[in-house]
Amino acid sequence: QVLLVESGGGSVQAGGSLRLSCVDSKRAFSGHTMGWFRQAPGKERNFVAAITWSGADTYYGDSVKGRFTISRDNAENTVYLQANNLKAEDTAVYYCAAKLSPVLRLTTDYRYWGQGTQVTVSS
Numbered sequence: 499q500v501l502l503v504e505s506g507g508g509s510v511q512a513g514g515s516l517r518l519s520c521v522d523s524k525r526a527f528s529g530h531t532m533g534w535f536r537q538a539p540g541k542e543r544n545f546v547a548a549i550t551w552s553g554a555d556t557y558y559g560d561s562v563k564g565r566f567t568i569s570r571d572n573a574e575n576t577v578y579l580q581a582n583n584l585k586a587e588d589t590a591v592y593y594c595a596a597k598l599s600p601v602l603r604l605t606t607d608y609r610y611w612g613q614g615t616q617v618t619v620s621s
Contacts, residue, residue, distance in 0.1 A: 500526045500596045500610040507592060507615030510584055514619070518579040520594030520612055525575050531597050532570060532577040533608055536590035536617075543593070545605040547579060557602035561587075586621040 506518040518534070533548040547568040548557045556568050562581075570577040577594060592615050595608035 499524055500530060502594050502596060502610055502612035504592065504594050504612045504615040507617045509618040509620065512585055512619055512621045514584050515580070515582045516584065516617060518581065518592055518594075518615060518617070520577045520579075522575040522596070527572060527575040527596070529598060530610075531600055531602065532568075533595045533597070533605065534568060534577075534579045535593045535595060535605075535608075536588075537593070537614075538587075538590040541590075546592070548602045548605070549577065550600050550602065555600075555602060581617070584617075584619045586619050589617060589619050591616050 500522050501524040502520050503523055504520045529551050531550055534546040535543050536546050537543040545559050549568045549570055553570050565583045567580040594612045596610040597608045
C-alpha cells in the first residue's frame with residue numbers, strides 16, 4: 499500500500515518559488531500515476547498536476563500551466579512539484595495522490611493521499 503508524505507511547503511512572497519516533494523514511504527510507488535492537488539481555506543480541493551509512471555506524460559490545471567512543473571524520481575519513490583512565479587491565489591494546502599490508472603485527465607479516481615503541506619504566498 500502506498501503511503502505518501504509531502505514536504506517543502508512554506509511561506510514565500512509573490513513571484514517566488516518552492517519545490518514540493520512527496521515520498522512514498524512504503525516504497526509501493528511502482529506503476530502509479532501521481533498527482534498534486536490543492537485546497538484553499540473554505541474552497542474545494544482542486545487538481546494541479548499529474549504525471550504517468552514513466553514520466554513521459556504530464557497534465558496541468560489551467561491556473562498553473564507555464565508556472566508549475568511536475569516530475570518524479572522512481573528510484574527514490576518521490577514526485578516533485580516545482581512551483582515558480584507564485585501568486586497569492588496559489589496559497590493552499592497541497593496534497594499528493596496516487597492511482598493506478600494512467601488516464602491523466604481523469605482526476606477523481608485517486609486512491610491514496612498524503613496529509614498535505616501548507617503553501618502561503620504573500621503579496
